[in-house]
Amino acid sequence: MSEPTSEFARRIGSRMAEPGPGGSVPMWSVSHPIVLHIATFFAVGPLVTGLMFGQIGKALGGLGAIVALQAAAWLIRRGRIAEREYAERTITRAPPPRKLAGIALVGLAAFSLSALGDGQPVILGLVAAGLMGFAAWLAYGADPRADKGLDAKLADRAGLKTEVVLAALEEARGKVRAIEAQARGLHSRELKERLARITRSAEAVLAQIEKDPGDLRRARRFLVTYLDGTRDVVSGYRAQQQDLADTPLADNFRHVLETVERVFEEQREILKRNESLDLEVQIEVLKTQLEREGVH
Amino acid sequence: MHGRAFRSPGQPAVNRGLGAGLLLFGFWFLAVLALF
Numbered sequence: 366m367s368e369p370t371s372e373f374a375r376r377i378g379s380r381m382a383e384p385g386p387g388g389s390v391p392m393w394s395v396s397h398p399i400v401l402h403i404a405t406f407f408a409v410g411p412l413v414t415g416l417m418f419g420q421i422g423k424a425l426g427g428l429g430a431i432v433a434l435q436a437a438a439w440l441i442r443r444g445r446i447a448e449r450e451y452a453e454r455t456i457t458r459a460p461p462p463r464k465l466a467g468i469a470l471v472g473l474a475a476f477s478l479s480a481l482g483d484g485q486p487v488i489l490g491l492v493a494a495g496l497m498g499f500a501a502w503l504a505y506g507a508d509p510r511a512d513k514g515l516d517a518k519l520a521d522r523a524g525l526k527t528e529v530v531l532a533a534l535e536e537a538r539g540k541v542r543a544i545e546a547q548a549r550g551l552h553s554r555e556l557k558e559r560l561a562r563i564t565r566s567a568e569a570v571l572a573q574i575e576k577d578p579g580d581l582r583r584a585r586r587f588l589v590t591y592l593d594g595t596r597d598v599v600s601g602y603r604a605q606q607q608d609l610a611d612t613p614l615a616d617n618f619r620h621v622l623e624t625v626e627r628v629f630e631e632q633r634e635i636l637k638r639n640e641s642l643d644l645e646v647q648i649e650v651l652k653t654q655l656e657r658e659g660v661h
Numbered sequence: 662m663h664g665r666a667f668r669s670p671g672q673p674a675v676n677r678g679l680g681a682g683l684l685l686f687g688f689w690f691l692a693v694l695a696l697f
Contacts, residue, residue, distance in 0.1 A: 400681045404688035411695040426695055430688075471684070475691060482695035497687050504680025506672040 395445045398505065401438040401471070405431050408474070411482045426482020433474035440467035441505050451509050455575040456531065464508045472498035530578045533585060534571055540592040541567050547599040552606055559622050563595065566629035573636045580636050587632060594651050595625050624654055 408430035415424030444463035451457055475497035480490030541564050548560035570588065574580045602609060602618050609615045628650070672680075 400684045404684060407688045407692035410692050414696055423695060427692075430691075434688075475687065478688070478691040478695050483691070485694075493687070493691060497684060497691075500680045500683035500687060502680070503676045504672070504684060506676075 395442060395449060398438050398441045398467075400504065401434050401441070401501075404474070405434040405438075408434065408478060408482075411478065415482070422484060423482050426477050426480070429477030429481060430474040433470045433477060437467040437470035437474065437501070440464070440470065444505075444508055448509060451513065453572075454513065455572070456513060456527065456534075456578075458512050458531070459510050460508055462508045462510075464505055468498050468501040468505065468507075471501040527578075530574075530581055533581055534575065537567070537571055537588050537592060540588075540596055541571070544592070544596050544599060547596065547603055550603050551599075552610075556619065556622065559619075559626060560595075560599065563622065563626050563629055566626070566633055567592065569633050570629065570636060573633065584632065584636065590651060591625060591628065594655065595622075598622075598655065621651075621654055624651065 408427045410427070411423050412427030412431065415421070415427055440463045444460070444467060447460035447463060451460055472494035476490040476494040479485045479493040480487055485493075544560060544567075545564050548557055548564075551557050551560070567588075570584060574584055598618065598621055602615075606615075609618070
């Protein structure tokens with residue numbers, strides 16, 4: 366689990382970019398349940414022959430298995446993504462049981478193939494479903510079920526409720542995701558990279574807060590101001606980027622992002638050293654800069 | 662945790678392999694039964 370190379374990276378002989386602390390791993394590093402896709406392929410046979418020879422039961426059984434297996438594969442992959450997030454977070458709620466639902470669907474696929482497709486008695490269909498469900502559980506495991514780090518000791522010590530911490534983190538993460546989504550629509554590669562660095566720093570700050578919720582007090586206003594500011598500026602710029610390219614306003618936009626990047630790095634360092642940052646000053650810095658550069 | 666493709670951290674490799682083999686064989690078997 367600690368190898369720094371992904372399957373894809375190993376195949377092409379390169380290394381994947383190491384994500385920063387708390388940074389998100391690209392989606393493709395969560396593997397697909399390939400076995401379920403192969404099993405889907407097996408179920409095509411009964412569907413095709415059933416259709417060719419007008420055997421409705423066989424065709425329906427095959428179709429049911431295909432749909433159920435594909436849905437199961439999708440659910441299990443979503444479950445893995447949730448599980449990875451769960452593993453990265455210090456405090457979080459248990460994710461919904463997606464993998465368990467996927468396993469149930471694998472059982473349903475087996476039932477459909479044997480009872481509908483092959484006309485076996487229901488009891489044998491159930492046995493097949495149980496066996497395949499068990500196999501899927503062996504292969505994919507169950508979802509994490511317990512809430513993590515919610516014993517609230519840390520939060521209590523900081524005089525905060527766990528709910529408050531979770532809600533604040535969730536809100537901040539939503540904003541980081543919004544910035545990422547906006548950044549995808551930018552044409553300039555340089556600006557995209559800069560925004561990627563900014564969101565990584567923001568996530569690192571959030572991870573730091575997770576570890577020590579006491580930091581939330583100190584970082585909250587900062588996060589709100591800077592994340593909101595960045596998001597608004599980026600979406601404003603994105604809407605008119607065609608007209609703005611190579612104008613002074615584009616330079617101003619770049620300057621603002623430089624400031625945001627620097628301040629996020631500072632905030633991260635400061636939280637690490639457990640010092641307090643003069644937030645009012647930093648917030649004023651952004652406000653005056655936004656006004657001066659006229660991009661807000 | 663970072664880097665390598667994320668599968669199921671709680672499942673031992675033997676279980677994963679067994680499960681995958683059982684799934685493949687099982688669905689192949691069921692499909693062949695349904696086919697003929």
